[in-house]
Amino acid sequence: MNNNPAFEGIQKTIDNNDVVLFMKGNPDTPQCGFSSTVVNILRHLQIPFGSADVLADPELRDGIKSFSNWPTIPQLYVKGEFVGGCDIVTEMYQSGELKDLFAEKGVASA
């Protein structure tokens, strides 16, 4: 594992939440359209999730991109697995794949 100082904190965040969204802002006040789209999808599916505001922590903002090898924010993790950004989560939501993924991973909706 790379010795990026942010990785340890990122791994902890991912381990401590079945579902976690690395986003700009927080779920109640998203600071970017892509981030709020994913928040709305998770809320529509009534999936409880943790979140991390990359705007509040520049080290996290860059660290998560190399951690996931994914250049943009938001980033969704489910049970420790990187699912994707706004495009992929939206596509999976529209096709029903996202709901299946949560069921398959044993993530219950609220």
Next chain:
Amino acid sequence: MAMTADHIKLLIEQGLPGAQIEIKDLAGDGDHYAASIIWDGFRELPRVRQHQLVYDALDGRMGRELHALALTTTTPES
């Protein structure tokens, strides 16, 4: 600094040899594009891995010069 559609297409062609690429300019600001890419190399790969390959081809520009690239990745009908 922004990017042109041709430059994006060229980079992806180099990174994914033989891919069929269509770039749409979404906002006319050189920053928001959509790309649909048909490439045999995507076969059997999860969607997130397919997109990562496209981002690798863009060599670090995604999220910097290029703010948004809506990606549609598929394999050729076999």
